[in-house]
Amino acid sequence: MRLPNPAEPGKPRENVSGDGPMLRAHTSEPSSTTSNRQLVDPFIGTEPCDLPPLTGLAATWFWPKPQIGNTHPGSCLPFGMVSVCPATGGYPTGYGRYKKSLQGVPEPLFEDLRISGFTHFHPSGVGAIRKYYNYCRVIPLTEAMGGLATHGRTWPIDREVASPGFYSCRIPAGDILAELTVGRRAAVHRYTFPASSLTTLAIDFSHGGIAIEDGRTIPLRAEFRKLSPRTAEACVTMEGLPIRMAVALTGFAAGCESRLWAGTQLLDNEEQFYDYIRESRFEPFGVCFQGPTAAGETVELQVAFSLRSRPQAWRNCQHIPTTFSATQTAAENSWDEALGRIEVEGGTLAQRRTFATALYHSLIKPCEAANESPFWPWDGPFAFDFSTMWDMYKTQLPLVLTFFPDMGSQLINSLLTVVEMEGNFPIGYRLSRGYDRFAHQASGLAHVVIADAFHRQLPGIDWDRAVTLMWKDMGRAYGEAFLHDGLVHPITHTLDLAYACFCTATVARGIGDDAVGARMENLAGRWRNAFDASGELLDSTYYEGTKWNYAYRLLHDMPGRIALAGGQAAFVADLDRFFGFGAEPVVQPGVAPSHEEMAAGAALGRFEGLNNEPDMEAPYAYVFAGRHDRMCEVVRAGLNLFADTPGGLVGNDDSGGMSSWYVWSSLGLFPVAGQDLFLIGSPLFQSARLHLPSDCDVTITTTGNSPSRPYVAAATLNGQPLSEPCLRWNDLANGGTLHLEMSDTSAAWPACTQSPIVAGHPRTPAD
Helix, strand or coil: CCCCCCCCCCCCECCCCCCCCECCCCCCCCCCCCCHHHHCCCCCCCCECCCCCCCHHHHHCCCCCECECCCCCCEECCCCCCEEEECCCECCCECCCECCCCCEECCECCCCCEECCEEECCCCCCCCCCCCCCEEEEEEECHHHCHHHHCCCCEECEEEEEECCEEEEEECCCCEEEEEEECCCEEEEEEEECCEEEEEEEEECCCCECCCCCCECCCCEEEEEEEECCEEEEEEEECCEEEEEEEEEECCCCCCEEEEEECCEECCCCEEEECCCCHHHCCCEEEEEEEEECCCEEEEEEEEEECCCHHHHHHHHHCCCCCHHHHHHHHHHHHHHHHCCEEEECCCHHHHHHHHHHHHHHCCCCEECCCCCCCCCCCCCCEECECCHHHHCCCHHHHHHHHCHHHHHHHHHHHHHHHHHHCCCCCCECCCCCCCCCCCCCCCHHHHHHHHHHHCCCCCCCHHHHHHHHHHHCCCCHHHHHHHHCCCCCCHHHHHHHHHHHHHHHHHHHCCCHHHHHHHHHHHHHHHHHECCCCCECCCCCCCCCHHHHCCCCCCCHHHHHHHCCCHHHHHHHHHHHHCCCCCCCCCCCECCCHHHHHHHHHCCCCCCCCCCCCCCHHHHHHHHCCHHHHHHHHHHHHCCCCCCCCCCCCCCCCCHHHHHHHHHHHCEEECCCCCCEEECCCCCCEEEEECCCCCEEEEEEECCECCECEEEEEEECCEECCCCEECHHHHHCCEEEEEEEECCCCCCCCCCCCCCCCCCCCCCCC
């Protein structure tokens, strides 16, 4: 059972539970002055793909991963530490109606959307998290619902409304209106209750995980106490991470009492301690606030968090604005500022909504938690929820570094501290030390991100420290075998490590360390070891793909890669086969696809069609082979796979990995991660304005742009013709106008030949 497509703005959509209208976030028809925040629909990506049957080129692509975005509509800030959302137990974010799904169309877990409360800390769009997060569940209850004795039950909800920084729904069983917003280190809940002689607001400090097998997180230890009739605090260790919580309540005008509870029993003591909790003796625990409510009475709850200490959690609580409405306004202002950094004009209303929501999803992760690291004792940058960098490093992190340099500097400095404290740059770094680091997924990705930061001249980074740690990290894990043998299996790690060497050489040369630069440049040439003499990747195991999904990465030596394939014509022929030009349509996996079905799809060796990340940059490989027109065709077909519906993502969004591909590609620019290079694509909109932090705007304008005119016939930068379809960072950082003349016929454009390394040219970020 799937939710129907949403109604037009201002009209209710059918409610699956059959208990009243379910409203969307958009309450009026957008005008020409509508902001990006007002266009965002956080429900995009929360349901299985609901695109019409595919036609044309996209119909030949094969989707190997779950056909759902796995996003959630909860309230969060840009790169916020805390998110708050209904807890359904659905896989994998804790929101939604679906079971654990690794392939095909996900199976329902519930027939309708049901919640057990509202939880904090949520991943965004991922597919691997099974049990982490969804901490600290808040459960509003009325006497008619059964009070605390019904803890753990689920209730249908309706009238969902979501926008950046805000979420609300109704719980019909108790006629409770729930509203959620967030501050920098806290969430604020507001509940509007009916008349009830005993209304309960229970906070389950022990909650974590989701409702699948092995999905529940059991605390290791805990201590919690009530401090007054309206305040309480707790420290609960989850997955090796102590989470400190400060809880403050306003409301219950006729009086309020607070009690600790365990199981479904109220406790008489004012504090409680648990050590080494085993599942065999685990029972939920927390604090509850109780009192009578009149019809329409509101109760507000502030839940602040710290990863450091309870006093710090209380300080974080004190930094929240005094009311729910003020907190919501502050959250909306934060989103207005963040989403306003890119403006687009033209296209359809659906495309503008899709763009605004893609930009929104691109700015949720990683989470900024400065001065909150639980893993080292000093203040300074700390970031988590690189879930995982493999999903984010090609498109999402370049977007962050380009438009949010202060956040970018924090991310880089946090990564540098992680490698000093833990021994390796992480591939995935979550809010649980040592859990699912994803060392098997890829290698050397932090090196790419650091090189991107260097190209963008981000402030506040010690580049000597960076080069030292980039160099040292190459000798660990898979890097040791790469240095000794020049070849690592899975073979994709050979490509990763060679590229990491190139990125290290880039930064080393830039700060004048030619010794490290020369050594790393030599090692970077080992990318060739991953290919046989015909230019085909060696047989190996391939993570979430086949050799073909990794064969067309944008390497640092694209001329060499194309020569290895037999020249431009042969390389283009390979790409044409990979993208399905002239091929028959394929049948996408359905519910619970068989092993044989998936193996047959993989055997096609076809593009994964924005359903997964391994080949997301492959359409732009055409640019290096002189077939810009082919790139335009593939990119436009890919852009059409995104829609402004709950099923508008064809695969896991993966912390904005897929959404950021849409943002870049619809603008007509694509960053080559780790290189000082932006490729010109096929823009979706008539014009766009990029507000860069250097106070210089980049304006992208087009003439003749339409769905039937995807090709770039000519391009100018500040009135000067471009000889190649690419730009450098300084071309953008200095501001100006990129103008593209669009056409309905393919136009010849030379291959991009700009060298990614200027050997021996010392450069500092001040240059």
